[in-house]
Amino acid sequence: MILSLRAKLVLLNKIKVGAVSYLNARPLIYGIKGSDILNDEIEIVEEYPSKLVQMLIDDEIDMGLVSTASIPFLKTPHIVSDYVIAATGDVASVCLFSQVPIEEIDTVLLDYQSRTSINLCKILFQFHWQKEVKYILTKEEGV
Template sequence: MHKNKGFSVEEKIRVGIINYLNTRPLLYGLQFPPITEKIELIEDVPAKLAELLINGQIDVGLVPVAITQKLSHYSINGNYCIGAIGDVASVCVFSQVPLEKVEKIYLDYQSRSSVALCRWLIKNHWKITPEIVDARNESYLEEIKGTTAGLVIGDRALQQRPRFEYIYDLAGEWKQATGLPFVFAAWVSTRKLPDAFITEFDKANAYGLAHLDEVIAKIPEGIYDLKKYYSQDLSYTLDEEKRKGLALFLKILSDIS
């Protein structure tokens, strides 16, 4: 692990990015020069990317913010993130019955931040006491029925939406509980990235967000209204309000641990 040394000019910076629809606008901008000459892209699910960052196998990752609790030191880079100022649509608890009748909740295995947020909401906002089960694989999706609910994130959550009468959106519930937006993932590194690189990296992120029609054109139709998803449900700018929401969530996490 080489987290403490600087980057050489010729060294490519290893960039980990979540392979969900929600990252496509940011990923799009990273596929054009000049940034492509300076990075190596590695795609995976959030929890796996977090492991890669911890183990020094990537230099910066768009990772669940909860992972920062496991890092002795870290930086949050640039001005973009995966966030929401209200309902996000793709991080939800799905159920066939209202929350107060739920007896068991499965928690998605693909993200630490969403699971931590869900546990906090269960105890402090919804104030319910169901049995909580950490899912291990995709089979838990078949268990969401009757009085058993489930937290599902990412593209799979968008696919679940037509199937359930009760959908509890975690970003919307957080906003209701705290008055603040929520940041699910940010560009986290374990060693300082060059300032010039961060400036260029931000420009690449902004480029993708400015070309949403091109981003959407590359994705098969029918999963969800992606124009709405990218321009209304998701909010990618890591502004002051999102930084406040992020700081509060990280404080909650540190109080729990």
């Protein structure tokens, strides 16, 4: 979890904790909401990953379960826990779909929900396939 500057100023109010609104964060959310002590002190804000990062940047939440890939975008990041969502094997959470072979791809639409997915896609094109393509970042309302 990464702590924002706002967290230091909110000691008397509920701490706003951002958690990804995906299945893999359910244990964290369940644990907090099921705890009488934590539930009195913490307000859970569920959003998609890149929105949580933006909320940390804008001081809208006090801390958030965000990707380590987001750390360079944060003003003063602080790792406040060793809680992570991780896997030791394939998880297939980042997918690239195409109607043509990789060699013929010239434009890639990037999912606005995940900065990590965007970075991984760019790494694959640059270093694995060694191919230059045009990237278009999608928006919540559509491309």
